[in-house]
Amino acid sequence: MRGIVTRFGSNLVHDGIDLAIAAGEIVALVGGSGSGKTTLLRHIIGLTRPAAGSVALFGEDLLAADGARRAALQRRFGVLFQQGALFSAFNVADNIAFPLRESRVANAAEIRDLVALKLAMVELEPEHALLMPAELSGGMVKRVALARALALEPELLLLDEPTAGLDPDRSAAFVQLIRTLQRRLGLTVVLVTHDVDTLAALATRVAVLGERRILSYASLQDTLAVEHPFIRRFFHGEHGRRALARANGEP
Numbered sequence: 001m002r003g004i005v006t007r008f009g010s011n012l013v014h015d016g017i018d019l020a021i022a023a024g025e026i027v028a029l030v031g032g033s034g035s036g037k038t039t040l041l042r043h044i045i046g047l048t049r050p051a052a053g054s055v056a057l058f059g060e061d062l063l064a065a066d067g068a069r070r071a072a073l074q075r076r077f078g079v080l081f082q083q084g085a086l087f088s089a090f091n092v093a094d095n096i097a098f099p100l101r102e103s104r105v106a107n108a109a110e111i112r113d114l115v116a117l118k119l120a121m122v123e124l125e126p127e128h129a130l131l132m133p134a135e136l137s138g139g140m141v142k143r144v145a146l147a148r149a150l151a152l153e154p155e156l157l158l159l160d161e162p163t164a165g166l167d168p169d170r171s172a173a174f175v176q177l178i179r180t181l182q183r184r185l186g187l188t189v190v191l192v193t194h195d196v197d198t199l200a201a202l203a204t205r206v207a208v209l210g211e212r213r214i215l216s217y218a219s220l221q222d223t224l225a226v227e228h229p230f231i232r233r234f235f236h237g238e239h240g241r242r243a244l245a246r247a248n249g250e251p
């Protein structure tokens with residue numbers, strides 16, 4: 001993305017954001033509350049249009065693409081929204097099958113097989129297929145939402161606060177699953193997180209949003225050396241320090 005400016009009424013959220021994400025990277029977007037992380041994710045996938053600037057997804061302007069071209073580009077990414085956002089009236093299998101049915105890429109028998117495959121991929125059991133979202137734990141909701149995001153075998157996965165609301169054990173297990181799938185499927189991942197544990201375990205690069213721009217875009221190691229009050233608070237505060245020590249295998 002180049003020169004992104006975002007305004008909501010008089011609220012100027014982004015004022016000239018440049019960000020290039022290479023295939024195979026795991027980029028963590030961090031920043032204070034309201035710094036515009038989720039909005040940036042939404043720009044990437046064409047859910048919102050910036051006031052100025054341009055976004056190229058797989059080298060193409062998604063917002064300028066016509067119907068068929070746009071649908072083809074949309075099949076190449078999957079999104080895990082905050083809260084999982086499962087359809088509450090659909091069971092697990094139908095939630096995962098939804099993108100497959102919508103895009104008409106598979107027949108009923110293939111969809112059944114693909115749903116079973118995706119369930120196994122996110123380490124859920126076949127009998128979970130018939131449960132309703134209200135019957136699932138928080139960790140299971142995330143796994144089902146991840147299975148749905150991966151239903152069309154995307155190249156790019158966007159995750160908005162993937163571990164929010166999970167206890168430390170479930171959070172660590174979910175992070176591990178994301179890492180395994182990223183490697184196995186060769187995914188590019190963009191995730192919004194305020195959790196240093198998640199970021200330290202996953203990110204190949206960290207983009208820090210603040211003051212309506214990208215304050216830093218570098219490896220975690222290099223980000224830690226940046227002298228900025230937000231970066232210091234975020235990474236060198238007590239929680240951040242403990243998380244980084246854990247990531248380095250210190251007790």
Ligand SMILES: Nc1ncnc2c1ncn2[C@@H]1O[C@H](COP(=O)(O)OP(=O)(O)OP(=O)(O)O)[C@@H](O)[C@H]1O
Pocket residue numbers: 008011013031032033034035036037038039040
């Ligand atoms: N549809 C909208 N209409 C009006 N204002 C919006 C809209 N979406 C976002 N905003 C505003 O834009 C700013 C950035 O929001 P965004 O959700 O992108 O921030 P964020 O960094 O993801 O925040 P958080 O960490 O709290 O989730 C906020 O001030 C928010 O109130």
